[in-house]
Amino acid sequence: MLNWIYEALGEHWGPLRLFDSFFFLAAAGFSAAALATWLALPRLWGHLPTDRGRAFAVDADQSVGKPVSAGLIFVSIFALAALVFVPLDARPLLTLPLVLAAMVVGYLDDRRGGFSEYQLAAMDLVIAIGAAVTIHGLLPATLWLPLWPAVIVLPAWMAIPLATGVIWLAINATNCSDGVDGVSGSLSGTAMMLLGGLLYAVIGSEVVARHLGVPFNADGASWAIMAFVMVGCVAGYLWYNAPPSQVLMGDAGSRPIGLMIGMLVVATNSPVFLVLVGSMLLLNGATGLLKVALMRFFGLRVLSRVRFPLHDHCRKELGWSNSQVLVRFMLVHLAVSALLVTLALKVR
Numbered sequence: 001m002l003n004w005i006y007e008a009l010g011e012h013w014g015p016l017r018l019f020d021s022f023f024f025l026a027a028a029g030f031s032a033a034a035l036a037t038w039l040a041l042p043r044l045w046g047h048l049p050t051d052r053g054r055a056f057a058v059d060a061d062q063s064v065g066k067p068v069s070a071g072l073i074f075v076s077i078f079a080l081a082a083l084v085f086v087p088l089d090a091r092p093l094l095t096l097p098l099v100l101a102a103m104v105v106g107y108l109d110d111r112r113g114g115f116s117e118y119q120l121a122a123m124d125l126v127i128a129i130g131a132a133v134t135i136h137g138l139l140p141a142t143l144w145l146p147l148w149p150a151v152i153v154l155p156a157w158m159a160i161p162l163a164t165g166v167i168w169l170a171i172n173a174t175n176c177s178d179g180v181d182g183v184s185g186s187l188s189g190t191a192m193m194l195l196g197g198l199l200y201a202v203i204g205s206e207v208v209a210r211h212l213g214v215p216f217n218a219d220g221a222s223w224a225i226m227a228f229v230m231v232g233c234v235a236g237y238l239w240y241n242a243p244p245s246q247v248l249m250g251d252a253g254s255r256p257i258g259l260m261i262g263m264l265v266v267a268t269n270s271p272v273f274l275v276l277v278g279s280m281l282l283l284n285g286a287t288g289l290l291k292v293a294l295m296r297f298f299g300l301r302v303l304s305r306v307r308f309p310l311h312d313h314c315r316k317e318l319g320w321s322n323s324q325v326l327v328r329f330m331l332v333h334l335a336v337s338a339l340l341v342t343l344a345l346k347v348r
Contacts, residue, residue: 002028003087022200022221029085029225030232036081037074037236044073045247049111066245069110071253074233075103078256081229090222091135095263098131102171102259106251124171125164127259132163135266142215144270146344151215166271167262169286173278174258175251176285180311181243182326187281187333188257189234194277194337195264196227202345203268212345215269223267230260243322276340280333284310 002019018024045067052064079096086093105123109115115123141159143152154162178184202208204220217223234257240246249257261281265274275282287310307313311329314320320328 001084001088022204022225025085026196026200026221026225026228029081029229030235032085033074033077033081033229033232034236036077037233038239040073040077041070041237041240041247045070048072048247051248051250066248068248069107069250069252070237070241070247071103071249071251071256072107074237074249075099075253075256078230078233081232082226085229086222086225091219092222092226092263092267094134095131098127098134099256099259101130102127102256103252106175106253106255110250110252121172124168124255128164128167128171128262129160131167131259131263132160132266135263136160136163142269144214145272146270147347149213162271163266166265166274167259169282170262170265170274170278171255171258173281173284173286174261175254176309177281177311178249178251178254179309180315180322180325181245182238182241182322183284183311183329184254184257184281185234185238185241185249186326186330187278187284188254188261189231189238190330190333190337191261191277191281192227192231192234192257192264194341195261195268195273196224196231198273198341199227199264199267200224214345217267217269219267223264226260227264230257243326270344272344273341276344277337279336279340280329284329 002025048067048069050064051066051068079100082093082096102124105115105120105127109120136156136159138156138160140156141154141163143154143159145152174184174188177187199217199220202212202220203214203217204224206216209216237247237249237253241248261278262274265271265277307316311325314325314328315322
């Protein structure tokens with residue numbers, strides 16, 4: 001909306017030119033979303049359902065009674081802020097209904113005490129398909145991979161299932177990583193910051209993209225604004241979720257955040273970025289999904305001595321405190337992500 005104000009009135013008042021700067025819009029969107037979330041959460045979390053604890057989770061009793069589904073508040077703020085700061089004609093805005101759908105699914109799961117795994121998987125799949133089609137349309141997709149100098153053009157019937165898989169995995173990996181104060185929010189917020197920076201400065205810049213030999217995405221800067229607005233919401237939430245937490249995001253937060261990460265990865269035109277910027281999210285959450293799938297569908301028992309999510313193993317078997325899990329996971333996440341992203345961009 002601010003971009004529309006510039007187009008309508010910018011020639012009459014010079015300072016409105018700021019509303020045409022994607023960098024300003026991203027920074028202002030981050031700040032406004034963080035402040036709005038910080039102010040809204042303590043005023044509204046009394047209306048949220050409370051946590052009932054999770055079976056088999058380590059120290060689940062410490063969360064019982066705390067407000068859950070904070071995502072219902074900060075994802076709603078994200079949607080409103082995105083309409084203000086993202087140009088109204090930008091394609092990424094078309095994904096807002098899907099983000100809100102993921103929030104509603106998560107909220108209903110939090111409030112009801114849980115859909116079945118298969119019901120959630122099916123709903124996530126529908127949302128992921130919708131997001132993939134919204135991003136790619138029904139057109140061929142141009143992809144690129146590290147260590148591979150040429151671009152790869154995939155027809156829509158291949159690109160959409162690939163994008164759907166990336167988004168579905170991101171939703172569930174992020175959801176499974178939630179369970180320790182501050183961990184899921186910090187890991188996902190960092191991943192979105194990296195993806196937002198890449199989409200703004202590299203993939204959304206025609207000059208830089210051409211220099212590095214990666215496909216240019218004309219919507220890259222708009223995706224970056226979306227990323228930083230969501231990071232702002234997560235930052236406002238983390239103020240109250242830092243150990244010991246006062247409120248929990250629940251599935252109403254983790255699912256739309258995972259959806260946003262998956263969509264940002266698809267927007268980079270390189271599906272491997274899910275691994276490059278989300279290594280700890282995948283290690284912490286997706287490995288447990290893989291273990292369960294191998295055991296349930298193929299009868300294969302792997303990593304039988306490792307408890308998943310991995311943060312539960314670290315607390316139960318290694319004796320780490322919640323703060324140690326948070327700091328050590330973040331250190332590994334930052335180091336691995338910075339190294340892998342640098343190599344991906346420079347080694348073509």
